[in-house]
Amino acid sequence: MLVTSLTKSISEISGNRDTNLSNDFFLPKGEQMENIISIKDVFYKYPGSDNYAVNGISLDIKANEWISIVGKNGSGKTTLTRLIDGLEECESGTIEIDGVVTDEETIWDARKKIGIVFQNPDHQFVGATVEDDVAFGLENQGMPREQMINAVDNALKMVDMQDFKKRDPQSLSGGQKQRVAIAGVLAIKPQIIIMDESTSMLDPEGRKTVINLIEQLRSEQNLTVISITHDIEETQLSDRIIVLNSGKIVKDTDPADLYNLGPQLTEFGLEEPFTNLVAAGLTDLIDFKGYITEEGLIDKLCELNLKR
Amino acid sequence: MRIEFEKVTHSYESSNPMSGLGLANVSCTIESGQFTAIVGKTGSGKSTLVKHINALLKPTSGTITVGDHQITPETDNKNLKPLRKKVGMVFQFPESQLFEDTVEKDIMFGPKNFGFTEEQAKEAASKMIEVVGLGPDYLTKSPFDLSGGQMRRVAIAGVLASDPETIILDEPTAGLDPVGRKEIMDLFKAQQSRGKTIILITHNMDDVANYADKLMVMHDSHLVGQGTPKQVFNDQELLNKNYISLPQSAVFAQKLAAKGFTFDQLPITISELTAEIKQQIHGD
Numbered sequence: 001m002l003v004t005s006l007t008k009s010i011s012e013i014s015g016n017r018d019t020n021l022s023n024d025f026f027l028p029k030g031e032q033m034e035n036i037i038s039i040k041d042v043f044y045k046y047p048g049s050d051n052y053a054v055n056g057i058s059l060d061i062k063a064n065e066w067i068s069i070v071g072k073n074g075s076g077k078t079t080l081t082r083l084i085d086g087l088e089e090c091e092s093g094t095i096e097i098d099g100v101v102t103d104e105e106t107i108w109d110a111r112k113k114i115g116i117v118f119q120n121p122d123h124q125f126v127g128a129t130v131e132d133d134v135a136f137g138l139e140n141q142g143m144p145r146e147q148m149i150n151a152v153d154n155a156l157k158m159v160d161m162q163d164f165k166k167r168d169p170q171s172l173s174g175g176q177k178q179r180v181a182i183a184g185v186l187a188i189k190p191q192i193i194i195m196d197e198s199t200s201m202l203d204p205e206g207r208k209t210v211i212n213l214i215e216q217l218r219s220e221q222n223l224t225v226i227s228i229t230h231d232i233e234e235t236q237l238s239d240r241i242i243v244l245n246s247g248k249i250v251k252d253t254d255p256a257d258l259y260n261l262g263p264q265l266t267e268f269g270l271e272e273p274f275t276n277l278v279a280a281g282l283t284d285l286i287d288f289k290g291y292i293t294e295e296g297l298i299d300k301l302c303e304l305n306l307k308r
Numbered sequence: 309m310r311i312e313f314e315k316v317t318h319s320y321e322s323s324n325p326m327s328g329l330g331l332a333n334v335s336c337t338i339e340s341g342q343f344t345a346i347v348g349k350t351g352s353g354k355s356t357l358v359k360h361i362n363a364l365l366k367p368t369s370g371t372i373t374v375g376d377h378q379i380t381p382e383t384d385n386k387n388l389k390p391l392r393k394k395v396g397m398v399f400q401f402p403e404s405q406l407f408e409d410t411v412e413k414d415i416m417f418g419p420k421n422f423g424f425t426e427e428q429a430k431e432a433a434s435k436m437i438e439v440v441g442l443g444p445d446y447l448t449k450s451p452f453d454l455s456g457g458q459m460r461r462v463a464i465a466g467v468l469a470s471d472p473e474t475i476i477l478d479e480p481t482a483g484l485d486p487v488g489r490k491e492i493m494d495l496f497k498a499q500q501s502r503g504k505t506i507i508l509i510t511h512n513m514d515d516v517a518n519y520a521d522k523l524m525v526m527h528d529s530h531l532v533g534q535g536t537p538k539q540v541f542n543d544q545e546l547l548n549k550n551y552i553s554l555p556q557s558a559v560f561a562q563k564l565a566a567k568g569f570t571f572d573q574l575p576i577t578i579s580e581l582t583a584e585i586k587q588q589i590h591g592d
C-alpha cells in the first residue's frame with residue numbers, strides 16, 4: 001500500500017485501512033488480526049533520574065501494521081523501543097510479543113522476532129568489514145555458511161551497498177552507515193522491524209527507496225513496521241501515528257486526523273504538512289480548515305485557474 | 309573569512325584500492341559572511357569537503373586557503389590551533405564530539421581551549437544551553453544520558469560557545485524534531501547576521517531554499533554545480549542527470565504546471581509559490 005500511495009491521497013489510504021478493520025470484524029474469532037505487540041501500563045525511569053522516560057504507556061500493535069512514532073526530542077520514543085526489545089526492563093507493566101509476556105527467560109525468543117535499527121548506526125556495528133557485520137546476526141541464527149554468503153549479498157544489494165563489502169563500516173559516510181545498519185537487520189528477516197530514525201541521513205531519493213523497500217517486505221513477509229521519525233512525509237504514508245509527549249501517548253490516530261490539528265501540532269514538536277502551509281498562504285483564494293491533501297489542493301487551484 | 313579550494317583532490321588511504329576517491333579536483337570560493345549550503349547524494353563527498361576547511365583532512369593534492377591560513381598536502385598538525393579557533397565544526401554524528409562527564413564541561417571545553425577564562429567559559433555554557441532549547445538542568449547531566457536530539461543540541465552549543473568566525477554544520481538538524489529544526493536553523497541565520505560565515509550540509513532542500521545564499525552540489529566526489537539556490541534548482545541539466553532533489557514548493561509547482569499553470573522559473577519557497585499562484589489566478 002505504501003509504495004503506490006506515494007502517488008495516492010491520504011484519504012484513500014485511511015479508506016483502505018477502515019476496510020481492513022471492518023473485514024477483520026467479520027472474520028471468525030481466531031482469524032482476527034492479532035496483536036503482535038501488546039504493551040500494558042508500562043513505566044520506566046533511567047537509573048538516577050527523577051522523571052519517568054516512559055510514563056504509563058499502553059499500546060497494541062497489530063501484525064503487519066506500519067506505525068510511525070513521533071514527538072519532541074526527549075519524549076521517550078527510543079526508550080519505548082528499548083523496552084519492547086528488552087534492552088531495558090520495565091519498572092512496572094507488561095509487554096507481550098507475539099502472545100508471550102516478556103520476562104528474563106522469554107525475552108531471548110522474543111528478541112529473535114525483532115530487528116532494531118538503532119538511532120546511531122555506530123552502535124550497531126560489530127564487524128571489521130561490512131560483510132562480516134551483516135553476517136553477524138545470521139551467524140547467531142546458526143545459518144550454514146553457503147547460505148549465509150548469499151543472504152549477506154542479498155541484504156547488501158537491497159540497500160545498494162554491495163560494492164562496499166570489504167570496507168570497515170567505521171570508514172563509511174553517514175548515509176552509507178545507515179544503509180548498512182538497515183541491511184544488517186533485514187538480513188535476519190525479523191517479524192517486527194523497529195527503525196529509530198534510520199533514514200535521517202539519507203538523501204531524499206535514497207529515503208524514498210528505503211521506505212518503498214520496507215513496504216515491499218511488509219507485504220511479502222508479513223512484516224510489522226514501527227518507525228520513529230521526524231519526517232512528516234513518511235508519517236503521512238503510514239497507517240497510524242502515535243504521538244509521544246513527556247513519556248505519554250497523547251495521540252493515537254491516522255495521518256489525516258492528526259494533521260487536522262493544524263497549528264496545534266507545534267505543541268508536540270511537529271510541523272504542519274506542506275499542503276496546509278500553502279493553503280494558509282492562499283486564504284484570500286480558498287476557504288478551508290484543517291488538513292488538505294495534495295490532490296485536493298491541486299484540484300481546487302485548477303478549478304480557480306479555469307474560472308478566471 | 310574567505311575560503312578558497314584550488315584543485316583539491318583527496319584519496320582515502322591511497323595504498324588501499326578498495327577506498328575510492330573522497331574529492332576529485334574541486335575548485336570553489338566561499339565568500340566571507342555568506343550562508344552556503346552543500347547538497348548531494350550519500351557518499352558524494354560532502355563531509356570530506358568540509359573536513360578540509362579546518363584541516364581535519366589534508367588534501368592529497370591542491371590547496372585550501374582559509375583567511376590567511378594555507379592548507380596543502382605538506383601541512384602538519386602543528387600550529388593548527390589558530391585555524392581551529394576560527395573554524396568551528398558540528399560533526400555529522402554528535403556523539404563523536406561529546407566526551408566530558410557533564411554537559412557543562414563539554415560545552416566549556418572549546419572556549420577554554422581557545423583562551424576563554426574559566427568564568428567566561430562557564431558563562432558561555434549557561435547561555436548556549438538555553439539558546440539550543442535545553443534548560444540549565446541539563447548542565448549537570450552526562451552528555452551520554454541524553455536522547456539523540458538532546459545530544460545534537462549539546463554538540464551545537466559546544467561549537468557556538470567558542471564563538472568561531474566560520475561555522476561548519478554537517479547535517480546539524482538530523483534527529484531534531486521539526487519545531488527544534490526550525491529554531492536551530494533560525495539560530496544559524498542569526499549567527500550569519502552577526503557576520504559569521506555559515507557552511508551547511510543538508511538533505512533538506514526546503515532549508516536550503518529558505519536559508520542559503522549559495523548552493524553547491526556534490527556528485528561522486530566532484531563539484532557538479534553551484535549558484536544561488538534559485539539558479540541551481542532551476543538548472544535543467546542537474547535535474548535531468550538526477551544530481552539534485554527539489555524543495556517541496558518546486559515539486560508542487562511542477563505538478564500545477566502539468567495542469568495548466570505556467571512558471572517561468574520554479575518557485576522554491578512557499579511564499580514564492582503562493583505569490584505566483586495568486587498572480588496567475590487573479591491574472592494581474
Ligand SMILES: Nc1ncnc2c1ncn2[C@@H]1O[C@H](COP(=O)(O)OP(=O)(O)OP(=O)(O)O)[C@@H](O)[C@H]1O
Pocket residue numbers: 046047049053071072073074075076077078079080119452453454455456457458483485
Ligand atoms: N541513558 C540515559 N540515562 C538517563 N536518561 C536518559 C538516557 N537516555 C535518555 N534519557 C532521557 O530519557 C528521556 C527520553 O529519552 P529518549 O531517548 O527515549 O527520547 P526520544 O524521544 O528518543 O528523543 P530523540 O527524538 O531526541 O531521539 C529524555 O529526557 C532523555 O534525556
Ligand SMILES: Nc1ncnc2c1ncn2[C@@H]1O[C@H](COP(=O)(O)OP(=O)(O)OP(=O)(O)O)[C@@H](O)[C@H]1O
Pocket residue numbers: 170171172173174175176201320321327328329330348349350351352353354355356357400526
Ligand atoms: N575514512 C575513510 N576511508 C575510506 N573511504 C572513506 C572514508 N571516509 C569516507 N570515505 C568514502 O569517501 C566517499 C565520500 O564520503 P563522505 O563522507 O564525504 O560522503 P558524504 O557526501 O558526506 O555522504 P553522506 O551524505 O552519506 O554523509 C564515500 O564513498 C565514503 O565511503
Ligand SMILES: [Mg+2]
Pocket residue numbers: 077078079119196455456457
Ligand atoms: Mg531517540
Ligand SMILES: [Mg+2]
Pocket residue numbers: 173174175354355356400478
Ligand atoms: Mg557526510
